[in-house]
Amino acid sequence: QQQQQSSRAYSRNSPKNEQKTLLKLLENIGSRREVEQYLRIFSEVDQQRFAVIKVGGGVLENELNDLVDSLTFLYRVGLYPIVVHGAGPQLNKKFKEAGIPPGYSVDGVRVTSADMLRIARNVFSDQNLKLVEALEELGTRARPIHGGVFIADYLDKEKYGYVGTITDVRKNAVEASIKMGALPILTCLAETPSGQLLNVNADTAASELAKALKPLKTIYLNEEGQLTNSETKRKIDMINLDEEYDWYMAQPWVKFGTHLKIKESKELLDQLPETSSVAITSANQLQKELFTDSGAGTLIRRGYRLFK
Ligand code: ARG
Numbered sequence: 438q439q440q441q442q443s444s445r446a447y448s449r450n451s452p453k454n455e456q457k458t459l460l461k462l463l464e465n466i467g468s469r470r471e472v473e474q475y476l477r478i479f480s481e482v483d484q485q486r487f488a489v490i491k492v493g494g495g496v497l498e499n500e501l502n503d504l505v506d507s508l509t510f511l512y513r514v515g516l517y518p519i520v521v522h523g524a525g526p527q528l529n530k531k532f533k534e535a536g537i538p539p540g541y542s543v544d545g546v547r548v549t550s551a552d553m554l555r556i557a558r559n560v561f562s563d564q565n566l567k568l569v570e571a572l573e574e575l576g577t578r579a580r581p582i583h584g585g586v587f588i589a590d591y592l593d594k595e596k597y598g599y600v601g602t603i604t605d606v607r608k609n610a611v612e613a614s615i616k617m618g619a620l621p622i623l624t625c626l627a628e629t630p631s632g633q634l635l636n637v638n639a640d641t642a643a644s645e646l647a648k649a650l651k652p653l654k655t656i657y658l659n660e661e662g663q664l665t666n667s668e669t670k671r672k673i674d675m676i677n678l679d680e681e682y683d684w685y686m687a688q689p690w691v692k693f694g695t696h697l698k699i700k701e702s703k704e705l706l707d708q709l710p711e712t713s714s715v716a717i718t719s720a721n722q723l724q725k726e727l728f729t730d731s732g733a734g735t736l737i738r739r740g741y742r743l744f745k
Pocket of ligand 1: 475675725727728729731733736
């Protein structure tokens with residue numbers, strides 16, 4: 438109880454001056470009205486229900502500073518995003534060095550051998566610690582969470598090896614971290630009930646976590662920072678699933694990653710409250726996406742007007 442109160446006081450009521458500086462900064466992005474409105478909305482829900490943020494391995498590799506700045510910003514205004522990261526490019530590099538072919542199967546599932554799992558475990562924990570350390574350096578408290586959250590079964594041991602399908606999400610470690618005033622930073626590795634590590638796709642892990650926590654925002658950060666209409670080459674600003682889902686699914690240009698993202702977002706949002714939405718954006722556009730009406734990436738929602 439004591440601990441909870443002190444960490445709340447530390448993070449929520451940060452010194453007046455700091456709060457002011459932050460608001461000033463934000464005003465450069467949006468208007469004071471927008472910024473205050475969204476800040477209020479994001480602060481009104483339970484702390485663990487603000488946002489789950491999936492960070493792609495490419496962002497950790499090429500945009501770590503932007504990422505750490507954006508997360509620090511949220512932390513300083515008293516918000517606790519929950520971070521789940523991948524490590525795709527880092528894994529490919531290590532596999533190559535070890536002479537292991539990257540091993541994507543026909544179904545797009547990364548077949549994982551015992552050797553690959555061993556390497557993956559190290560790569561994930563290195564990437565995780567890299568992010569945690571970079572955050573701590575800026576005074577943003579963060580906790581590495583390397584296990585105990587995603588419980589899984591083998592997807593198909595014969596076919597894919599050490600690949601898991603998530604069967605349960607244990608929220609305790611995440612909630613404990615937030616209570617102590619630290620951002621939870623999770624790798625996407627899962628384990629069976631008896632403790633065998635299994636490899637899981639980071640996007641899938643993030644959306645399973647979101648199903649368990651029901652956050653206002655589920656955010657996918659990647660280097661592209663948006664979904665793009667590959668015909669017009671223009672950014673897709675917003676998708677209202679209730680009205681537009683069938684239309685998007687029927688478009689010949691909606692393929693591969695975009696198709697999957699829209700489909701998975703629908704599956705996720707169908708299980709979340711109507712006020713929840715998915716955002717696809719980049720590390721350095723995150724504040725703009727969150728704190729302005731017009732945003733800076735792609736917003737996917739059920740079709741109800743958000744917050745109005
Ligand atoms: N800031 C608001 C939110 O986070 C609106 C974002 C709008 N984004 C967009 N890409 N149209 O929900």
